[in-house]
Amino acid sequence: MPDKSASPRSPLPALILIAAIVVVLVAAFAYTAGWLTPNRLTPAKIVGSLAPPGGAVPGFRRNHAKGICFSGDFESNGSGAAISKAKMFMPGTYPVTGRFNLATPDPKASDAMARVRGLSLRITMPDGSEWRSAMIDAPFFPVATPQAFYELQRALANKNDPESMQKFAAAHPEIAAFGAWAGSAPWTGSYAEERYNSLNSFVFTNADGQDQTVRWSFVPAAKPENLTPDELKQKGANFLDAEITKRVQSAPQRWAMAVTVANPGDATADPSKAWPEDRHTIEVGTLVVKSIEPEPDGPCRDLNFDPTVLPAGMRVSDDPFPAARSAAYSVSFNRRTAEDKDYPHTPSQGAQQ
Numbered sequence: 413m414p415d416k417s418a419s420p421r422s423p424l425p426a427l428i429l430i431a432a433i434v435v436v437l438v439a440a441f442a443y444t445a446g447w448l449t450p451n452r453l454t455p456a457k458i459v460g461s462l463a464p465p466g467g468a469v470p471g472f473r474r475n476h477a478k479g480i481c482f483s484g485d486f487e488s489n490g491s492g493a494a495i496s497k498a499k500m501f502m503p504g505t506y507p508v509t510g511r512f513n514l515a516t517p518d519p520k521a522s523d524a525m526a527r528v529r530g531l532s533l534r535i536t537m538p539d540g541s542e543w544r545s546a547m548i549d550a551p552f553f554p555v556a557t558p559q560a561f562y563e564l565q566r567a568l569a570n571k572n573d574p575e576s577m578q579k580f581a582a583a584h585p586e587i588a589a590f591g592a593w594a595g596s597a598p599w600t601g602s603y604a605e606e607r608y609n610s611l612n613s614f615v616f617t618n619a620d621g622q623d624q625t626v627r628w629s630f631v632p633a634a635k636p637e638n639l640t641p642d643e644l645k646q647k648g649a650n651f652l653d654a655e656i657t658k659r660v661q662s663a664p665q666r667w668a669m670a671v672t673v674a675n676p677g678d679a680t681a682d683p684s685k686a687w688p689e690d691r692h693t694i695e696v697g698t699l700v701v702k703s704i705e706p707e708p709d710g711p712c713r714d715l716n717f718d719p720t721v722l723p724a725g726m727r728v729s730d731d732p733f734p735a736a737r738s739a740a741y742s743v744s745f746n747r748r749t750a751e752d753k754d755y756p757h758t759p760s761q762g763a764q765q
């Protein structure tokens with residue numbers, strides 16, 4: 413018989429446990445939302461910092477907002493298989509969707525004002541795997557960390573403190589080399605005459621399981637013809653789009669893909685540090701740009717050239733940028749595609765990330 417005189421079990425411990433679980437869940441949510449760490453750098457904050465003076469331009473990329481799409485092929489010569497088992501390094505030809513672009517958050521910026529030009533690529537392999545990459549023509553990045561990139565945007569936008577950039581440069585001396593490059597490097601008159609660099613480091617793994625840390629560049633076949641400052645000034649605001657459209661109509665344009673392997677001790681986690689020129693470099697194939705399509709009707713508009721979309725045989729390294737970029741590009745992609753009505757074109761196929 414049950415002992416009716418015994419007191420019923422107290423519900424208190426169960427209630428305390430439930431309350432504790434609720435507290436942990438609320439704390440996890442608050443942490444994720446950044447409420448407990450207001451100074452933590454979030455992808456939304458970093459993307460917010462990229463707005464031009466008049467505010468973000470709805471419907472457009474939050475950086476590298478001005479650009480033009482292209483289609484073409486990657487012709488692999490097979491040499492890349494020695495360092496990566498990625499399918500795109502097997503001998504063969506693989507379709508490419510890409511975008512030439514300018515490093516500005518303003519889609520109406522004049523081409524003569526944008527110092528940095530970019531090349532974005534998506535190579536699709538027969539098994540459906542993809543390689544995406546977004547490179548620039550600078551030989552190194554202005555800053556060493558994603559946090560410094562955010563602080564740079566804040567310093568550039570800080571109109572209340574005339575010394576904000578001097579203070580930034582004192583705290584981030586690596587920016588001096590970039591300033592020297594930006595002030596002295598020649599300007600060409602064509603996207604086709606630029607060399608584009610990954611700057612970030614990645615790890616390639618070959619079929620034998622050997623890892624090597626690498627960077628890559630796309631080296632133009634076209635000879636760079638430098639513009640004088642006067643010639644640059646006389647160019648129209650959109651001369652680069654007009655030039656590349658005409659040039660590709662008359663002949664496909666080519667870039668050799670060169671993969672550079674790090675030596676032990678090279679700065680793999682810091683894209684503001686170029687590696688010495690003598691590093692082992694393998695030419696693995698050729699990018700052939702065959703047609704140019706305006707961005708509004710083009711296949712690149714609703715692509716996110718997330719640098720962490722990598723096939724088997726490639727992975728991110730100790731470089732913190734690709735992960736930070738991936739998170740920021742996703743915020744930018746989500747914002748711009750949600751603002752579709754503000755962009756001068758509605759894709760019939762819907763957005764793809």
Ligand code: HEM
Pocket residue numbers: 458459462472473474475476479511513530531532546547548553557558561609610611612683715716717733736737740741744745748
């Ligand atoms: C923490 C550092 C960085 C941040 C926060 C950042 C942010 C962004 C954002 C928000 C976009 C627009 C993405 C979209 O809407 O699809 C973008 C595009 C781009 N970024 Fe970055 N970026 C960073 C570093 C870099 C680096 C290191 C490179 C080159 C080595 C680079 C090259 C590009 C290029 C070429 C594009 C154009 C991509 C396209 O055509 O869609 N960025 N960046």
